Amino acid sequence: MALYIGLMSGTSMDGIDATLVEFQPHDDQPTLIATHAESWPTEIVTRLHAICTPGENEIDRMGKLDQEVAEQFAIAVQALLKKSGVKSSAITAIGSHGQTIRHRPELGFTLQIGNGARLAALTDIDVICDFRMKDIALGGQGAPLVPAFHQAVFGIANQPRFILNIGGIANVSVLPGNSEQVFGFDTGPGNTLMDAWYRLHHTGQYDAGGKWAASGTVHHPLLDAFLSHAYFALPYPKSTGRETFTPNWLHSILADFNNLSTADIQRTLLELTAQSSAEAIRDLAIQSELYFCGGGAHNPLLCERILAHLPDWTGASTDALGMHPDWVESIAFAWLAHCFVEKRSGNLPAVTGARKPTILGALYPGK
Ligand SMILES: Nc1ncnc2c1ncn2[C@@H]1O[C@H](COP(=O)(O)OP(=O)(O)O)[C@@H](O)[C@H]1O
Ligand SMILES: [Mg+2]
Numbered sequence: 001m002a003l004y005i006g007l008m009s010g011t012s013m014d015g016i017d018a019t020l021v022e023f024q025p026h027d028d029q030p031t032l033i034a035t036h037a038e039s040w041p042t043e044i045v046t047r048l049h050a051i052c053t054p055g056e057n058e059i060d061r062m063g064k065l066d067q068e069v070a071e072q073f074a075i076a077v078q079a080l081l082k083k084s085g086v087k088s089s090a091i092t093a094i095g096s097h098g099q100t101i102r103h104r105p106e107l108g109f110t111l112q113i114g115n116g117a118r119l120a121a122l123t124d125i126d127v128i129c130d131f132r133m134k135d136i137a138l139g140g141q142g143a144p145l146v147p148a149f150h151q152a153v154f155g156i157a158n159q160p161r162f163i164l165n166i167g168g169i170a171n172v173s174v175l176p177g178n179s180e181q182v183f184g185f186d187t188g189p190g191n192t193l194m195d196a197w198y199r200l201h202h203t204g205q206y207d208a209g210g211k212w213a214a215s216g217t218v219h220h221p222l223l224d225a226f227l228s229h230a231y232f233a234l235p236y237p238k239s240t241g242r243e244t245f246t247p248n249w250l251h252s253i254l255a256d257f258n259n260l261s262t263a264d265i266q267r268t269l270l271e272l273t274a275q276s277s278a279e280a281i282r283d284l285a286i287q288s289e290l291y292f293c294g295g296g297a298h299n300p301l302l303c304e305r306i307l308a309h310l311p312d313w314t315g316a317s318t319d320a321l322g323m324h325p326d327w328v329e330s331i332a333f334a335w336l337a338h339c340f341v342e343k344r345s346g347n348l349p350a351v352t353g354a355r356k357p358t359i360l361g362a363l364y365p366g367k
Contacts (some may be wrong), residue, residue, distance in 0.1 A: 006334030011168030034084035095337025103241035140354030166296020210301035217261030229320030237353035
């Protein structure tokens with residue numbers, strides 16, 4: 001058997017999700033051994049948020065953050081190893097997604113920081129990172145990368161399944177249950193705009209359980225204005241990032257709407273995520289099974305509203321498939337590291353638009 005560590009910090013920047021995962025030889029089914037969530041120091045998050053928007057002196061600021069993010073990743077790895085009582089020498093590799101600070105597939109690049117060399121130096125473990133680069137080099141979007149993993153762990157014969165990961169951005173994987181191609185794409189905003197609006201009006205980080213949104217009502221002209229964003233009408237392959245659905249974009253739309261209550265705006269943002277993701281899904285199948293993962297799976301109002309747009313579907317969290325929704329993405333990067341080590345391709349050209357399947361990632365040896 002082989003042990004891998006998955007490290008994931010998504011666009012929400014709510015924390016580093018670390019998982020310890022075991023694989024049996026010649027088997028791609030992960031067994032989850034231990035988990036750890038490491039919070040970001042507030043001061044680093046502030047600088048990470050700032051660097052997501054073009055500004056002054058970006059290279060120096062990024063170079064410093066690149067090291068600091070790697071140091072936080074190493075802290076998460078040490079905490080995970082301590083919790084599980086496993087030595088670093090027992091780990092085959094870390095699969096580190098990195099922190100995305102810019103995603104511009106249309107310009108031929110995507111940028112995840114969290115210096116792999118530094119992480120390898122701090123942990124003495126092989127680090128596989130920069131998973132998105134090779135797909136982009138082959139003309140792909142470099143995203144989403146999780147559909148191949150979703151198929152490996154959640155796909156079954158004769159039963160189509162849809163997996164909706166609701167992080168900062170939401171992405172869907174379509175597992176056909178037959179010989180048709182697995183595919184998927186980013187549907188648009190997940191929690192990112194709801195989080196931004198919530199933080200403007202409250203002291204916490206997010207609207208727990210969607211309670212604040214539930215106190216408001218949907219404003220349909222505002223919802224229509226949100227849904228007129230060009231991204232929703234784009235054909236797939238497509239992927240997006242928080243630099244597309246920014247607070248500035250939100251405020252530019254809100255400028256045309258006066259006297260709305262802040263709670264009504266939150267409720268309308270929740271409906272934007274619900275309707276945009278559900279409509280993208282409904283275009284693909286009349287009826288199927290939908291499974292939620294990512295932080296949005298903890299928002300009952302959001303899940304209820306998505307399913308309200310999909311009346312004949314069944315819906316549940318990935319817990320129902322044996323994987324807790326908080327750890328799916330992190331386990332996916334342990335799985336991708338395992339694919340790299342076993343020289344298996346990790347991308348799906350039907351998803352990303354790349355010219356061909358390829359091995360994803362770059363290795364920094366730990367020794
Ligand atoms: N209990 C909850 N109620 C509502 N929303 C939640 C809850 N827990 C997490 N979230 C949302 O999920 C987000 C984090 O989701 P996550 O899957 O980690 O996203 P990312 O991959 O972008 O980091 C939080 O910022 C928050 O918006
Ligand atoms: Mg997260």
